[in-house]
Amino acid sequence: MNFQKEDFESVICDLCGADEYTKRYEKRGFWMVQCNKCGLVYTNPRLKQKKIAALYDADYFQGHGFDKSIDYVKDVNQHTGGKDGFTLEDWDCDNIIALLRESRTANHEPRLLEIGCGTGVFLDKAKKHGFDCHGLELSEYAANFVRQMGIPVETKSIEDASYPPNSFDAVVMREVIEHLPHPLESLQTIHSWLKPGGVLFMATGNYDCPERKLRGSDWFYFMPEGHLNIFSNRTMRNYLAKVGFSKISVTNQGDKLMDMLKSKEIITPGESSPRNIFKRTVFIIVRSVNHFISSGMRIYAVK
Numbered sequence: 282m283n284f285q286k287e288d289f290e291s292v293i294c295d296l297c298g299a300d301e302y303t304k305r306y307e308k309r310g311f312w313m314v315q316c317n318k319c320g321l322v323y324t325n326p327r328l329k330q331k332k333i334a335a336l337y338d339a340d341y342f343q344g345h346g347f348d349k350s351i352d353y354v355k356d357v358n359q360h361t362g363g364k365d366g367f368t369l370e371d372w373d374c375d376n377i378i379a380l381l382r383e384s385r386t387a388n389h390e391p392r393l394l395e396i397g398c399g400t401g402v403f404l405d406k407a408k409k410h411g412f413d414c415h416g417l418e419l420s421e422y423a424a425n426f427v428r429q430m431g432i433p434v435e436t437k438s439i440e441d442a443s444y445p446p447n448s449f450d451a452v453v454m455r456e457v458i459e460h461l462p463h464p465l466e467s468l469q470t471i472h473s474w475l476k477p478g479g480v481l482f483m484a485t486g487n488y489d490c491p492e493r494k495l496r497g498s499d500w501f502y503f504m505p506e507g508h509l510n511i512f513s514n515r516t517m518r519n520y521l522a523k524v525g526f527s528k529i530s531v532t533n534q535g536d537k538l539m540d541m542l543k544s545k546e547i548i549t550p551g552e553s554s555p556r557n558i559f560k561r562t563v564f565i566i567v568r569s570v571n572h573f574i575s576s577g578m579r580i581y582a583v584k
């Protein structure tokens with residue numbers, strides 16, 4: 282896609298408001314810069330909001346946009362293919378439930394909102410784990426699949442959605458926060474939607490990962506048309522603390538780690554982390570190693 286000069290705008294750091302930065306990487310004519318004050322990495326100049334909105338068309342959601350890994354048609358085919366083993370989504374649900382139990386009396390049917398729920402791969406799992414599920418999704422095409430599962434979905438952005446304060450026990454955002462033009466404002470809104478003791482779970486890329494250090498601008502996560510902010514462990518923690526979250530945990534666990542721990546029977550379904558002291562020690566060591574080699578991060582925080 283070709284862009285004109287007037288399609289771009291310069292922005293300040295979303296996290297701290299500073300406008301002094303250092304240029305880090307160039308990709309497809311865009312610059313990823315790093316704030317001199319707080320270290321946040323962001324695309325600057327970036328496409329104007331109207332241009333960005335136009336990127337999320339039907340083609341984007343079918344794998345022909347700037348992020349080729351998004352393919353809702355493929356998701357639906359896999360989803361309806363009958364494969365229903367213990368997946369990373371199940372583990373995420375176990376983690377959320379464990380945190381809810383820790384922070385307060387878990388509700389009989391905790392209310393969960395997934396922002397950017399796509400075709401409902403996660404919500405379908407969450408429903409099986411006993412959550413009362415709700416979705417927010419920009420793609421009407423994807424939202425319709427979720428509605429067919431009997432899960433209510435609003436096709437709105439975070440800014441346009443109007444959930445009442447204190448209405449959810451858990452909010453989930455997987456691979457979404459990097460797309461948001463104003464993550465601070467969005468996190469404040471999400472914080473207001475959560476009940477006290479409620480859990481926010483997110484997954485996104487990790488700027489600190491070895492793959493970025495090795496591959497530079499070729500790191501797959503640099504998609505400057507739509508990935509507007511890139512977080513590190515530190516900037517993510519700073520965001521969440523600024524908004525008022527506590528018990529912030531950033532881990533880099535992923536599919537491969539879960540598969541390995543499961544095959545060695547270190548973790549079992551229904552347990553977010555093992556209670557047995559030997560298994561727990563192995564779990565912590567393996568997860569720590571994984572923390573330094575994974576290119577993504579998974580974030581849990583409590584209101």
Ligand SMILES: [Zn+2]
Nearest residue numbers: 294297316319
């Ligand atoms: Zn900053």
